[in-house]
Amino acid sequence: MSTPADELKTAVIIEDDPEIRHILAEVLESSGFSTVSVGNGIDGVRAVLTYKPLLTTIDVTMPGIDGIEAAKRIRAQSDTFIIMLTGLSDEADVIAGLGAGADDYLLKPFRPRELRARVEALLRRSRGVPATAAPPQASQGDVGPSFPAARAAAAAPLVPVVEGAAVSLAPEGQTGSEIAAFDGDADGGWLGHRDLRLHPENRVALIGDDELELTxxxxxxxxxxxxxxxxxxxxxxxxxxxxxxxxxxxxxxxxxxxxxxxxxxxxxxxxxxxxxxxxxxxxxxxxxxxxxxxxxx
Structure with missing residues (x-):
């Protein structure tokens, strides 16, 4: 079993061209990642679920399922950062990849320095709740917008509130129906507009009592x-x-x-x-x- 530290340093490369796979691996390993390389979309999805990487690169055009479908399947089950790789003339692929849940894109042919810059930009962004806010058994790598239950467990002072079959999130000691009354100045960090509420540090977004699952x-x-x-x-x-x-x-x-x-x-x-x-x-x-x-x- 991999440790949280291993997860934070793992990158999965999904690319059918062996030469490009090698270049990607060299660049990412020089940036401190351990890499797992696969040559098709199906194996790529499996690798992401197995290794739980911080970063995944996906080529758009591959045998079997293409990169767009691979990104959709990965995003449905993982909060890994996704960078799509596509040809210079395939702008429609860029839009489709972002629509499938990718965080960024890179046009081929690319320069290694450009890939490093894109990766560094992604890593500057928050991956979820700060480690200091999580209980000892929780790891930062397990927390992300795609996993409401894990995030709720780690993001004190929010606690899950069960009302019938629905589960919402509210500050400790309050009911789900009271969450709509939150004020960003009074509740410790919430931002709001109409019935929309968002907590930047805890990575929680709500409309009314319903949590949004956002990339x-x-x-x-x-x-x-x-x-x-x-x-x-x-x-x-x-x-x-x-x-x-x-x-x-x-x-x-x-x-x-x-x-x-x-x-x-x-x-x-x-x-x-x-x-x-x-x-x-x-x-x-x-x-x-x-x-x-x-x-x-």
Whole structure:
């Protein structure tokens, strides 16, 4: 059985080209990862479930199931960071990969330095609750937005509240019905808009009493918009936030990066149960970016 420390340093490479597999392994191992390499999507899904990696790279075009389907299956069962690899002319694959739950993408041919930069940007982002908030038996690698029960157990002071067949999360000593009354200033870190609540440190997002299952990228986008309230955040600005470079203005943000933010926002809106045409929580400012809707319709 692997230890939490091993999990935090493992990367799974899903790539059918042996030469590219070798390059990926060299770059990631030089960055401190132990690597597991496989040549097809089915074996890749199995490897992720077996080794519980911090990072997974997936080639889009592979024999058997392609990278898009592999990413969907992995995301349904794992909170590993996913970087999709695709050809320079296959922008549609980038959008499809992000829609399947990938956190970032890399165009082939790529430079090793670019891969390292993408990985470092992902690792700068929060993986879940801080280790100091978790009980001794819990590991940070076990906690992530895709696993509500594990996160609830580790993210004190939240406790699960059972009401009928539903399980919601509320601060210790409160019922699920009281959670809607939380105020970000009074409850120790909650952000809110209408009936939407989010706790950045505990990585919990709720609509009413219902918990949202968001990818890390979707969670980080939503947290940024909630913190910004009615201030408009541009697509370039959100790209830098996701890279962990929100205070740096010299980094290049291309059209593909902006379209990636659009794809993540489409997925986020779907999970929030709204559309761009009739937004309840997030509105598009045409030609600029995104912001929260007004408190009242």
């Amino acid at each position: 890390r990228t979707e969670f980080d986008l939503l947290a940024t918009l909630l913190e910004s309230k009615r201030r408009v955040r541009s697509k370039a600005d959100l790209t830098l936030v996701l890279r962990g470079e929100s205070y740096v203005t010299s980094y290049y943000v291309g059209d593909a990066d902006k379209r990636a933010v659009e794809a993540h926002m489409t997925n986020l809106r779907r999970k929030l149960g709204e559309s761009a045409a009739n937004p309840r929580y997030i509105e598009t400012v045409r030609g600029v970016g995104y912001r929260l809707t007004a408190e009242s319709a």
